Amino acid sequence: xxxxxxxxxxxxxxxxxxxxxxxxxxxxxxxxxxxxxxxxxxxxxxxxxxxxxxxxxxxxxxxxxxxxxxxxxxxxxxxxxxxxxxxxxxxxxxxxxxxxxxxxxxxxxxxxxxxxxxxxxxxxxxxxxxxxxxxxxxxxxxxxxxxxxxxxxxxxxxxxxxxxxxxxxxxxxxxxxxxxxxxxxxxxxxxxxxxxxxxxxxxxxxxxxxxxxxxxxxxxxxxxxxxxxxxxxxxxxxxxxxxxxxxxxxxxxxxxxxxxxxxxxxxxxxxxxxxxxxxxxxxxxxxxxxxxxxxx
Amino acid sequence: xxxxxxxxxxxxxxxxxxxxxxxxxxxxxxxxxxxxxxxxxxxxxxxxxxxxxxxxxxxxxxxxxxxxxxxxxxxxxxxxxxxxxxxxxxxxxxxxxxxxxxxxxxxxxxxxxxxxxxxxxxxxxxxxxxxxxxxxxxxxxxxxxxxxxxxxxxxxxxxxxxxxxxxxxxxxxxxxxxxxxxxxxxxxxxxxxxxxxxxxxxxxxxxxxxxxxxxxxxxxxxxxxxxxxxxxxxxxxxxxxxxxxxxxxxxxxxxxxxxxxxxxxxxxxxxxxxxxxxxxxxx
Numbered sequence: 001x002x003x004x005x006x007x008x009x010x011x012x013x014x015x016x017x018x019x020x021x022x023x024x025x026x027x028x029x030x031x032x033x034x035x036x037x038x039x040x041x042x043x044x045x046x047x048x049x050x051x052x053x054x055x056x057x058x059x060x061x062x063x064x065x066x067x068x069x070x071x072x073x074x075x076x077x078x079x080x081x082x083x084x085x086x087x088x089x090x091x092x093x094x095x096x097x098x099x100x101x102x103x104x105x106x107x108x109x110x111x112x113x114x115x116x117x118x119x120x121x122x123x124x125x126x127x128x129x130x131x132x133x134x135x136x137x138x139x140x141x142x143x144x145x146x147x148x149x150x151x152x153x154x155x156x157x158x159x160x161x162x163x164x165x166x167x168x169x170x171x172x173x174x175x176x177x178x179x180x181x182x183x184x185x186x187x188x189x190x191x192x193x194x195x196x197x198x199x200x201x202x203x204x205x206x207x208x209x210x211x212x213x214x215x216x217x218x219x220x221x222x223x224x225x226x227x228x229x230x231x232x233x234x235x236x237x238x239x240x241x242x243x244x245x246x247x248x249x250x251x252x253x254x255x256x257x258x259x260x261x262x263x264x265x266x267x268x269x270x271x272x273x274x275x276x277x278x279x280x281x282x283x284x285x286x287x288x289x290x291x292x293x294x295x296x
Numbered sequence: 297x298x299x300x301x302x303x304x305x306x307x308x309x310x311x312x313x314x315x316x317x318x319x320x321x322x323x324x325x326x327x328x329x330x331x332x333x334x335x336x337x338x339x340x341x342x343x344x345x346x347x348x349x350x351x352x353x354x355x356x357x358x359x360x361x362x363x364x365x366x367x368x369x370x371x372x373x374x375x376x377x378x379x380x381x382x383x384x385x386x387x388x389x390x391x392x393x394x395x396x397x398x399x400x401x402x403x404x405x406x407x408x409x410x411x412x413x414x415x416x417x418x419x420x421x422x423x424x425x426x427x428x429x430x431x432x433x434x435x436x437x438x439x440x441x442x443x444x445x446x447x448x449x450x451x452x453x454x455x456x457x458x459x460x461x462x463x464x465x466x467x468x469x470x471x472x473x474x475x476x477x478x479x480x481x482x483x484x485x486x487x488x489x490x491x492x493x494x495x496x497x498x499x500x501x502x503x504x505x506x507x508x509x510x511x512x513x514x515x516x517x518x519x520x521x522x523x524x525x526x527x528x529x530x531x532x533x534x535x536x537x538x539x540x541x542x543x544x545x546x547x548x549x550x551x552x553x554x555x556x557x558x559x560x561x562x563x564x565x566x567x568x569x570x571x572x573x574x575x576x577x578x579x
Binding site for chain 1: 386393506
């Protein structure tokens with residue numbers, strides 16, 4: 001067992017990893033809450049954002065702010081395109097949630113393959129990450145990007161909470177989530193709210209793609225790897241609770257990193273997947289979730 | 297040359313046929329959306345690879361590949377088949393990620409990402425291995441044909457269409473669902489073993505989502521709850537896949553372009569022809 005002195009660093013690493021998972025989980029979880037399907041393609045939007053930023057800042061050479069704003073717009077456009085080209089026609093023919101899930105997984109592998117075809121299989125590094133600075137606090141070190149990731153996760157948590165609880169849009173989303181038919185009767189147009197949901201999910205994907213791209217390297221299968229952790233975080237935090245995704249992300253990040261105390265680091269994934277299975281089987285509503293619509 | 301190519305292609309179609317038929321039994325006939333099907337294929341492939349590279353005779357490894365996949369499948373099904381559609385899909389999808397993590401990290405057993413090379417041939421002559429593979433596929437087709445047309449097959453389809461009604465009629469739906477997964481995973485394991493001895497190599501990429509998307513595309517294209525459909529789906533998509541070899545000029549792009557084409561085909565079918573070619577039920 002490693003010495004106690006690395007514990008603060010492990011906790012900080014856990015918070016960083018957890019915040020990354022939370023970023024990935026936020027849009028995924030929002031889509032599930034409002035539209036009731038597992039939007040795995042959120043991972044595709046995140047990877048598209050990361051590669052868009054790579055193209056704009058590394059290859060085209062745009063300045064930081066402009067390329068970041070364009071990247072977020074591209075992530076939103078990609079997400080809306082998925083909705084328009086795939087999800088909307090499927091919803092029109094009343095496809096089940098499982099079919100939407102399969103099509104979402106298909107979009108995910110589609111994007112990974114498209115990125116591999118366009119950018120090649122090698123990993124890429126964003127030039128913007130050169131500005132990264134490291135701070136040493138004695139007990140632990142943290143970089144400015146890592147700080148930005150943690151702060152963004154906290155801000156997203158607050159924003160999501162305000163959105164869901166304090167705005168008209170959030171009210172309409174909650175109404176749709178509770179009962180679509182009744183929501184329609186009182187004049188809520190589901191397709192319109194779904195479009196707003198995907199716009200918000202796209203913005204989250206853009207921000208996540210930028211931060212994750214800066215913190216890690218870019219590689220074609222990042223879409224799959226990232227959203228799997230987002231999925232686990234959402235389920236563990238409570239897939240019926242949007243802020244739950246953030247809590248779940250932090251929980252998984254901490255457990256994975258503290259687990260290295262007992263297990264080789266290669267087993268990080270195995271730890272989180274085992275937690276996922278335990279939650280799905282024993283407490284499918286997750287940490288924060290309320291009872292689900294078709295609870296078994 | 298051309299004959300060699302044909303023989304190798306036909307051999308892979310045999311294990312794809314078994315794999316897709318097995319998936320059809322769970323998804324199409326019983327309505328259990330098992331997204332972890334490739335886990336059992338992988339268990340079969342790894343079992344065969346590990347045992348035969350340690351000097352155990354192939355026939356023993358071959359049977360054990362099916363049995364081990366089925367035992368694990370049965371255990372997992374026993375815990376999970378009570379979950380409603382979407383949750384069952386989520387748990388089985390989770391299995392894929394666990395299998396990936398184990399195959400990558402249990403290095404003393406699986407050699408991790410390096411994979412296991414040198415899996416011996418069952419039959420050295422490719423032509424006779426093709427015959428052998430199709431003999432196994434033929435037995436699988438015959439078994440599933442008998443099963444799906446039997447009393448048991450009717451119960452499975454009743455469960456898919458209306459589980460409550462099946463239960464009210466006195467059928468132990470839990471038992472039948474577990475049985476369906478037990479048989480389905482047995483054949484997935486057998487297909488995995490044929491695969492391992494065919495390409496003489498196994499690595500964690502058997503669990504890749506891309507591979508599963510290819511397999512489920514064959515199933516959905518052919519149509520759910522139709523054995524004929526699954527066979528047509530396997531042949532149809534494989535021809536598309538092989539054609540890509542000649543259309544795509546750059547060899548480094550073939551894999552990526554192929555995966556893209558499958559996804560497009562899958563999504564078009566899901567939207568415009570959800571019953572597939574011969575399917576009896578909507579996906």
